[in-house]
Amino acid sequence: MSGPVALVTGAGSGIGRAVAVGLAQAGWRLVLAGRRREALEETQALIGAGRVVPADVADETSVIALFQKIEAEYGRLDLLFNNAGRSAPAVPLNELPVSELRNLIDINIFGAFLCARAAFGLMRRQAPQGGRIINNGSVSAYGPRPFSAPYTASKHAITGLTKSLILDGRAWGITASQIDIGNAITDMSAKMETGVLQADGSLKPEPRIDLAHVVKTVVHMAGLPPEANMPFVTVMATDMPLYGRG
16 A cells, blocks of 8 residues: 555544544555554444554553554654543542543643654654644633643643644654644533533533544645644634633
8 A cells, every 4th residue: 555654543433533534535544543452443444444553642662662563564654643632520620539630641641742752753763754743632722611620731731742843843844733623523522412511600512513524624734735734723613612711
């Protein structure tokens, strides 16, 4: 097979799975990473191709092994969709177990940094040099929901990572960008149909958007020529109450 090589983390479900399918349809060769082999194989079946590599993004050894396999098999990486992440229960911060907090930070921040670090190194070594890193941020980086401090803080960290990568990658042709998604239809957002906590203490349902809009945006960002970039993009349900949250 020919075509550029893309790694999608968290490819076993939700946004990761949908984006992996969209990239494959656009001609990318896919490496599918995540903790659950069975879920990754389901994504692989939808694509009809792709390399399944079970990996824990929060574990340095696992991430090193993932990127070693990519380099050994393909010789390069053209795109990292740095997507793996999780949320936490919406409770007052003092009621959130430290184990939950640590796990979220390990995956959302440390995991994203480990993958970006490994991709940055491979993209510097490969010939021709360069590539693109797209981080999955969140509209929570603009305005938090009630009782979302750990998740919101983690997405602020992703914004800082993206901005630094944009600067630091220039010398080697490495382009970085971020997509901030609001209320896409996934299992994680299912509760929005029945009602989620608002800033005034009420519970209200919120509109959601089809994942297809997210997929089209990521595929477009990924397909830009090296001299062009969309550093930050927001895709959200038009009537969600983001503006007014902060």
